[in-house]
Amino acid sequence: MEGKGLIIRGCAPQVLILEHQAIGGFVTHCGWNSILEGVSSVVPMITWPVSAEQFYNEKLVTEILRIGVAVGSEKWASLVDVKKEASVERDAIEKAVAQVMVGDEAEEMRSRARGLRELARRDIEKGGSSYSDLNALIEELRGGEESQCEEGSLEKIVTQVMVRDEEKEMRSRARALGEMARRAVEEGGSSFSDLLLLKS
Known part of the structure; x- marks a missing residue:
């Protein structure tokens, strides 16, 4: 198999992979970092959200920015049973891959992504x-x-x-905010009913 492929265990260097000339599309769960990496690499996306804010991010990518195509994942998947709950028909995947890889629509997505990358580049200068x-x-x-x-x-x-005296205080506040967020999504929490609405 030498020279035929590469298996990476652990975290892959996603940006380096996305920037390779052989990459024509990117299947993403629509996590925010993945979307930013896709835009910065000018790679059209095939969106396959699973939970949390990923469904909102998918709408941004496919309907507002129009730099990706959805596979049709509509059901919020629990972390316990992602494989069963987040499944999509193979025909939908095939159609999405074709839309992203070939034709005028694919080139238009790349063109819009190039424009977004340029805007992002100017914003960080x-x-x-x-x-x-x-x-x-x-x-x-x-x-x-x-x-x-x-x-x-x-x-x-x-x-x-981060090494100033306030470091402990900042970390303490961050832990407290994390705990508040965890409680908010638990049953009876302030965001629990919103999550149920998204899941249904």
């Missing part, structure tokens, strides 16, 4: 919205100290923020 927002976040985390993110200094700034 100095003066872009993400650049400015990140500087504002860093300033907030530093307790109001003004900062400007110089090229290559982001890691240094994040490290400075």
Whole structure:
């Protein structure tokens, strides 16, 4: 099998894979990071959401940005029985793959994805919205100290923020927010009924 394939155990370098010239489409569960990686790699997506916000993200990809095609996954799958609950007919998968790989529609999706990648690239450059927002976040985390993110200094700034005395307090607040989110999605929680509506 040498030279015939590659098996990666654990986390695969998804961005490197998506940027390879042999990749014509990307089957994604519609997690936000995967969508960003698909856009940055200019790869049209075949969306197959399973749970949580993935169904909302699918609508963004397929109906608003129009850089992907849905396979028709409509049922929220529990983590216990994903294989059974998130199944899709093979004809739907075949149709989605064809739409993403060939024809005018596929090229239009790639063209829109190229435009989105360019917008994202401009946003992270100095003066872009993400650049400015990140500087504002860093300033907030530093307790109001003004900062400007110089090229290559982001890691240094994040490290400075995370090793300050406030680190324990920030982590404590993050744990508390995580606990609040967990309670909200449990039966009787504030978001539980919303999840049931999405699941049905």
